[in-house]
Amino acid sequence: MAESKGKVLIVDDESNARGALTEILREEGYETESAADGFKALGKLGTFAPDLILTDLKMPGLDGIGLLDEVRTASPTSVVVVMTAFATIDSAVDAIKKGAENYLTKPLDPSSLLAVVERAMEKARLRAETALLRARLQERNAFGHIVGEHSAMQELLRTVEQVAPSRSSVLVVGESGTGKELIASALHRHSTRAAGPFVRLHCASLAEGLLESELFGHERGAFTGAVGRREGRFKQADGGTLLLDEVSEIPASTQVKLLRVLQEREFERVGGNETVHVDVRIIAASNVDLRERVRRGTFREDLFYRLNVITLEVPPLRARRSDIGPLAHFFLRRYASENGKRLEGFTDQVMGEMLSYLWPGNVRELEHAVERAVVLAKGPMIGLEHLASNIRGGHKALEPIGSAGLKVQIPGMSITDLERVAILETLKSVGGSTSKAAKILGISPRKIQYKLHEYGAPAGTVNYASDED
Numbered sequence: 001m002a003e004s005k006g007k008v009l010i011v012d013d014e015s016n017a018r019g020a021l022t023e024i025l026r027e028e029g030y031e032t033e034s035a036a037d038g039f040k041a042l043g044k045l046g047t048f049a050p051d052l053i054l055t056d057l058k059m060p061g062l063d064g065i066g067l068l069d070e071v072r073t074a075s076p077t078s079v080v081v082v083m084t085a086f087a088t089i090d091s092a093v094d095a096i097k098k099g100a101e102n103y104l105t106k107p108l109d110p111s112s113l114l115a116v117v118e119r120a121m122e123k124a125r126l127r128a129e130t131a132l133l134r135a136r137l138q139e140r141n142a143f144g145h146i147v148g149e150h151s152a153m154q155e156l157l158r159t160v161e162q163v164a165p166s167r168s169s170v171l172v173v174g175e176s177g178t179g180k181e182l183i184a185s186a187l188h189r190h191s192t193r194a195a196g197p198f199v200r201l202h203c204a205s206l207a208e209g210l211l212e213s214e215l216f217g218h219e220r221g222a223f224t225g226a227v228g229r230r231e232g233r234f235k236q237a238d239g240g241t242l243l244l245d246e247v248s249e250i251p252a253s254t255q256v257k258l259l260r261v262l263q264e265r266e267f268e269r270v271g272g273n274e275t276v277h278v279d280v281r282i283i284a285a286s287n288v289d290l291r292e293r294v295r296r297g298t299f300r301e302d303l304f305y306r307l308n309v310i311t312l313e314v315p316p317l318r319a320r321r322s323d324i325g326p327l328a329h330f331f332l333r334r335y336a337s338e339n340g341k342r343l344e345g346f347t348d349q350v351m352g353e354m355l356s357y358l359w360p361g362n363v364r365e366l367e368h369a370v371e372r373a374v375v376l377a378k379g380p381m382i383g384l385e386h387l388a389s390n391i392r393g394g395h396k397a398l399e400p401i402g403s404a405g406l407k408v409q410i411p412g413m414s415i416t417d418l419e420r421v422a423i424l425e426t427l428k429s430v431g432g433s434t435s436k437a438a439k440i441l442g443i444s445p446r447k448i449q450y451k452l453h454e455y456g457a458p459a460g461t462v463n464y465a466s467d468e469d
């Protein structure tokens with residue numbers, strides 16, 4: 001049988017009518033089911049999930065209008081077309097008002113029937129697409145689930161829960177793409193202000209004057225183009241949390257004003273002298289070392305101490321390799337469902353490559369790599385060919401990568417990273433034999449096993465351990 005053009009549920013109390021409709025629609029390539037009244041039709045919604053419900057209006061039990069009402073909540077994406085005798089056209093108009101897509105008059109004329117069905121199907125497809133998009137959006141906006149099995153992340157998450165309820169300012173530091181924004185939003189959601197707004201301002205992207213008016217708002221006529229009073233982010237965040245992202249980039253004059261808000265919880269709009277009071281919790285995020293900026297004199301020390309009441313440090317991904325596997329699977333599920341693909345996992349080789357790569361762009365880079373792979377994948381597994389070439393071939397991780405310039409660098413790398421590179425590279429060179437690698441490295445095969453486990457290779461996904469004896 002050719003692919004179905006869509007599913008139609010035929011509802012009519014006359015069995016002849018059901019039979020005739022079924023025949024015409026099946027002939028045309030639609031999948032059909034039929035029911036003798038509204039209640040029986042409702043019973044079929046769950047299992048059949050029709051794109052289109054073609055229903056008679058006058059039926060014993062639940063009639064067409066009653067069915068229409070129920071369908072709106074039971075199967076909101078199904079499109080309804082009603083059928084009525086010419087004499088009762090008023091009730092068809094009624095049905096349209098209640099949400100029916102169209103109506104057909106009996107006796108039915110097959111060609112107009114098919115035209116109406118085709119258009120209704122188009123509408124059903126649109127509805128389904130919209131519903132899917134909305135669901136995806138909700139999923140994306142849903143409280144960002146934080147993957148973090150590594151002990152450093154576990155500790156960080158515990159601290160988040162501990163400090164969330166207080167009103168103290170928090171400084172979240174970490175390399176780009178490590179998840180600072182996610183941590184900031186977790187702080188907000190675990191706080192007593194969770195019901196209030198969470199407002200984010202990216203401080204680096206605005207010119208000095210604009211940044212001030214963005215933070216504090218402005219009065220009418222404060223500058224050319226200020227046609228009315230406008231409230232700033234501080235006011236928007238009243239009762240909630242304000243995230244100042246890339247806080248290091250705030251110019252000196254604005255730093256002074258920010259300091260005052262932190263101390264006194266009040267400010268004036270740009271171009272005005274009315275004092276505005278707010279209750280806002282500040283979270284600042286930075287991917288540069290603020291202390292260093294203080295030493296260089298570009299960041300005020302007093303402001304630094306005000307912001308830095310509590311510091312949360314998000315470790316780079318390479319320092320928590322055991323999170324690579326869980327994160328990769330998390331993103332695989334997310335993007336597979338977004339792209340409507342059924343994907344089971346990564347091949348051993350892919351997992352091996354991902355574990356030995358240094359991820360200079362951290363979690364964001366991993367997320368993009370998995371998204372790309374999901375889009376490219378045709379079968380159930382992500383294979384090497386779906387991995388970007390800079391990630392493929394672990395040796396490349398030892399060469400300079402982008403601006404981060406990561407390579408085997410002495411000084412410049414921690415013993416832990418050097419050890420990891422040594423173990424994974426040696427294993428690769430001996431085709432994955434732990435005993436051979438152990439001899440070369442002068443450590444026990446057990447230690448290699450243990451290390452691989454620490455790097456996050458879930459049991460059985462990396463066949464490095466195949467020759468243990």
Ligand SMILES: Nc1ncnc2c1ncn2[C@@H]1O[C@H](COP(=O)(O)OP(=O)(O)OP(=O)(O)O)[C@@H](O)[C@H]1O
Pocket residue numbers: 144145146147148174175176177178179180181182183287327363364367
């Ligand atoms: N632990 C995690 N679990 C799940 N997703 C994560 C995790 N960490 C980061 N992500 C995802 O990675 C991406 C980058 O994270 P985020 O924007 O929070 O990084 P950032 O540290 O603010 O980066 P930047 O300094 O560049 O602004 C986001 O899509 C985020 O949802």
Ligand SMILES: [Mg+2]
Pocket residue numbers: 180181245285
């Ligand atoms: Mg960020």
